[in-house]
Amino acid sequence: MSNGRTVILGIGGGAGKVIRCLAANQGTSWLEFAYIDTDAVDLENMPGVTCLSAGNDWAKGQSCGGDPSLGEKAVGASIRELKALVADTEMVIVVGCLGRGAASGGIQIVSRLVREEELLAFFFVTMPFSYEGNGRRKIADSALCDLRENSDIVVAVQNDLLFTTIASDTRAHEAFAMADQVLADGVQGIAELVRCRGMISVDFASLRALLKNREAHCSFGIGHASGANKTVEVIDDLFKSRMLGGRDFLSRSDVVVASLIGGTDLSIGDMNQCLSMLNNQLGTATCSYIGANLVPEKGDELRLTIVSVHYKHKPALVPVSEPAPSPTKPKRGRKGKAKVATDEKQFDLPFVEEMVSLGIFGNVPPTIVKGENLDVPTFQRQGVVLDLDD
């Protein structure tokens, strides 16, 4: 297990609630929390969280009113504080609920910052509910599109997935509280997934290889159990996760990253049983990356975190012919207009060229199977790291 600092940074009102839940959660003492927003009301009552008031001098504690360009400007004004906050961290997990001003605009500033500072960053964003209307959806899509340009790991979760598991007669305020709690658990689960260097490792690099340059929607689930029958219960508990989308949704996913965390008394039989039960739930087309870790303080508890990835398209990884935009291109002024996300944009990325090489197959018709260009070496597509030390 690594000992570096991990900062969880929330941007905007929605993320604030998640951060508040997260700070109140058990077993999060190893994490540091920070929260940045323009709205002074949201910044109050955040115990254990470093709060930054964005653009305080001109926003006057008001919200951005749903304008991402204002959000970008406000967070941009606090860049020095942000820099100090993330300095010397091993990993930054950025949480934002896209669709409104501060998160959609501000997250772009943070993504550029972590890229410039060469930090490991993990973006955990939610997309608005369908009923919030097209306006917010467009803002969120556009923000997500821009975010993917600058960052390798973007876990985008659909808020609508919540409705698949919450009973329709649940009171609205309870449902939202539940949603915040679920998201907080998810962020914590993912932080643990990446934090542990396990016996069977699923690490940052594997997540990056799966999500880099891909337009994907993710869902996640967490199962807890303890006691004699924990291996079976943990799977049952997992399927009760609100943001997983149910068994069917999981079996249809393209990739599943799962991490089993247990105490030191976890037996190989339990581990085997639990992971094979999970595997049986996955569809034949699903590619799974399964890891297992031991954390002494877990004791008898077993925790299974999974991130299921649904690719929107099965992109062919081919070199782009047009010059890719520079990552530091100024984007201000363009944010005000809601921009429809285009499919081509995703592949028009600055780091595609360095990732793809075709060697002798550069000038021949490509071998495309299930949307993948098989002329690109398999180890590159699967993100296998080669040991080239002489």
Place this chain on the structure above:
Amino acid sequence: MIRKPTEVLTGIEIGTSAIKVCTGHPLGDGSISIIGIDETPCVNKVVKGEIQDVELIRDLLTDTLTRVEAATGCGIGKAYLAITGAHIASVNAQGEVPIRAEDRKITNQDIVDATRHARGYRLPREQISINSCQRAYLIDGERPMSQPLGMVASRLTADIHFIYGNYNSVQTSCNLVEEALGVPATDIAFAGIADMYGLALEAEPSNGVLVVDIGAGVTEYVVYYQEGCMHSGQVTIGCEQLANDLSIGLQLPIPKARELLRSNGSAMRRAEGGVRHVKVQTALAHPPRTFKESTIQTIIETRLLELFQIIRDDLAEHRMLELLSNGIVLCGGGALIPHIAELSASFFTVPARIGQPGNVTGAENEIQSPRYVTPIGLLHLGYQLQEMEKSNAVPLWKVMKHDLLRMANVAKRAIKF
């Protein structure tokens, strides 16, 4: 003894790495005496099984044929050509007839009609049938039967597996052979079908074998079940991709990567690979570079596992996985990679072995290599076709079962078009 040219059969395979020509003389008992074998490398002129430079390949083929002729002292005889490439695809077609006889017994005529209906399947535009194989007969639409003659039924369905390819691509290869030989090739066959004959699988119990021919540019696979081809396919991945992966991963020039694949390749990661090192001299002026064997093995294993995964996905989609009880036979140049049989056995969880040309005599040291399975298979195929054509007394069902006569006709059509 100089044999008459008509007694000689020649198999021609224009592969991605080399043009292979093999001549043989059928001994009458089903085995073939190999009298000449030769090959000419043609790297970069054939890519993924598709000819890139027709003129050059024709010259190389002419040279190879001349050398074989000179070495054997007899002519080329009947030539058979293996076809492969990205354009090959396959489809299963069904044809149905109601059984009208009063006693509702299936007659020869019913079988012919059902088969004819199945053959009426319209291939996609600009595609031409290369091989067609009888998969099974279905009685009343559900019970599969290999020999339905005389059975009582109300309906008979014939199920045929068509292997087809792009007309122009097939024609390019055929024209090239015709120009090199002066006469058209007697027949063509999908390389996977030729492998099936080359491995002499008839001798084995026919509980289902997956034949995988890993060539330089294309991997062909065929499911051989109950003396016939049930399913076939190709993936344009082969040893060239392995060499390319090594070249990119280890930053080596491609000829060095090919050499490394031949000399130090291993399909599976070995325990000792982490401590053993390989030295590669990249350029004369530079000091040699050292790589861990495990790195080389990782690159090869990930690629091969992906290839096997693609094949397995396709087999699973066509419900062929349950027909592989006799395991996997690997052939082609890729079968020479050490430990590849172990890798495929563990991946498909069935026994796997490296196939050698079967039922052949003569020049044994040279020909006993999985690389020659395709050209030698063409000789076996040619011989069986010849026998079929000679004897008109073959029972109708047998002709239908092997389906070789029709294959010949289709092939001839392909050439005469």
